[in-house]
Amino acid sequence: MNATLGVLRHRNFRFLAIGAGVNSLGNAITPVALAFAVLDLGGSPTELGLVVASFALAEVVTTLFGGVLGDRVPRHLMMQGSSAGAAVTQTVIAASLIGGWSSIPLLAAIGALNGVMGALSGPSSSALTPQTVPAEDLSSAVALRRLLQNGAQVLGFSVAGLLVAGFGPGWAIGIDAATFAIAGLSYHLIDVPAVTGGGERQRMLAEMREGAVEVFRHTWLWLLIGQALLYHLFYGGAQGVLGPIVVKKAIGEAAWGWALAALMAGFMLGGLLNLRWRPKHGLRIGTACLALTACFPLAMAVSDQLWVILLGAALHGLGLEIFDQNWEISIVQNVPPDKLARVFSFDVVGSFVARPLGLALTGPIATAVGYDTWLIVVAAVMGGSSLLALSSRDVRRLVRTS
Template sequence: MRSSLWSVERWLAERHALRHRPFRWLLAGVSINALGNGAAPIALAFAVLDLGGDASDLGVVVGLYALADVAAVLFGGVLGDRFSRRTMMRVSMAGAAASQAVAAASLIGGWSSLVLLSATGMLIGALGALGGPSSNAITPQTVAAPLLRQAVVLRRLSQNTAIIVGSAVAGLMVAGLGSGWALALDACTFALAALAYGLVRVPPVSAPEPTSLLADVGDGFREVMRHTWLWLLILQAMLYHLFYGGAQGVLGPIVVGDGIGRAAWGYALSAMMAGFVLGGLVTIRWKPRHALHVGVWFLGLTAAFPVAIALSDSLVVVLVGAFVHGFGLEIFSVGWDLSIQENIAPEKMARVYSFDQIGSYVARPLGLALTGPVAEAVGFRLWLVVVGAVIVASVAAALTSTDVRRLERRPEVTEEPVLLQS
């Protein structure tokens, strides 16, 4: 009898992702890193403005970060499939910690400049791109296959909760202590994430046969093009980020900061992340068969944030718009991550994620650079309305695809416990 009870308890323990030690350390690493990611955009935006920069300068600084991210991400995907993903994650976080520490010290010490912030931002963007594909691709290696969906949801919930805290803390730190201290917080989180990633010990994935870099990239590209839903939504993401990236990264801090107050922008980003958390909680119970199709519908809700900023100086309206944005995007993101991790071969997953990141951010630097001049020409608020309209139109176009509508999630595997005889 005792052995029977032990086998049942063991089976129940294995039914939760948090029972897996590698996943716990991965969750700790991504959550700590997300805490800093919540603080960094707010700190950087107001650091540029405090140094005398305007909307165009802010767009250039943030755009250079995104450009470096895009330039390095293919290397990150190839290296993540060739070598240890744990090492890629750990080294990229350690380098980012050192770079952000320099930026923070320059602001606190009063010797910073837009050139310095741009240079450190580009370095951090490139390092993040080298480790990012590995961070996403390693998730299926940390849990048993039946627990993958649970792991994806828990990971996103923990990250989003951490970003809420980071955004709120950054808003208070920028208003009370200055942007340099908020960047110092980000540097500390990079260092702690590197330590956590070092403890993610998983069996290696079979590496591809050694070939040239271009051959590996081409193999990843062919894998993307093999799935219509994948390349179509990557293209949709390019258009989305071309317009929305500047709305949040450039116009949001200025319009909300001038109309309501600087701390309000931190509250707005926290409200958006609260929407992410609620969306994640919903996906724990709600498991639609066509998760990607449902997610694309919810992606249309992200238009609420730029439209709310454009039409109202009420903090409540802006917070509601931000919350709805986060809720809709999280429903989509869970379906998107599951679709990739359930349908892509493990040995190609880092490269596919690198193309996903490129699709999401290749147009972002251009959008960030152009948002300031274009918005100044037509009006900040009018341009925010245009951004909302483009988001809705791009979602409607994606929904016309039968591949997007018909893709089904993998049925969850349920195994009965084996009761050993006493």
């Protein structure tokens, strides 16, 4: 543990961790607040899905450009600009809800702008960590950064339902606007050189192709991106649309915030395990643990008891965090530094490209077949696709170097 905390001696990593943690705090509050804002405005499950899908679609469309830019310009500058823009857009959403002049189309439109902001900085955020610490500290840095982010999200989800119930969704989203401003300041204080490759810059589409070639050079990489596509196609609507409705109806409004807090508590437990546990075949272990994500939608489908839902959410977070940590390390250790942002952008796009479709269709499909039935289908797809990915020799045999 002392060795892991020792990475905080690196100034640039400290500011990266602060910015990422503060951002995670605010971003944990907004999904809860936004869901209930749409419902308070009279929105249906389908309209809630469309609002969330507007963010996801804009993010997917823009992410590849964010990856190219993240390999062209200083990554901390990309993150700083994105945070400043998101602070403004979140302030507008908060003001509209507090002032009583908001509408579902307005939330969808500004949500799309927020998706663009997140997409421009997302690949840079993932690729920046290796620039802030020496190679021998990379595993500790990734583990600690993720642990701090997850801890902040636990806090955010824990208070989100209470903030919405006590003060309304507008004030809750206003907190997210403030966290973006603080994160932007932290990213401004990072001072690292830009990463450059050996060749001359090409046109943007040509550089995107380079990123795609790098992805398809690794079987384990494109295979698990495909698995993530299925995961988000089915799970996005289960959490973003059905979760708030099912849990609110069965237990109460604040319970959904607690369920998301349990999800993040599972992430934290996984992060604590990752601080010490560095298996030689980390991707194999992580992919096996990914099957635990089926527990959350399954729990919502079969039980109206809070403790069952909290347990399912915690197991989901535990399995996903063990996978995510080993996934990120696998990419960083096997992809050239000057292509990292582009590869991370293809990871995001490939993983989330079908999520808007899933969000948009979850409402009508679940209404037609029944909420519980659809949640069971979601759980089967998530667990089954994770185990199926283990049939690949490349996934099972990839070796982690630290």
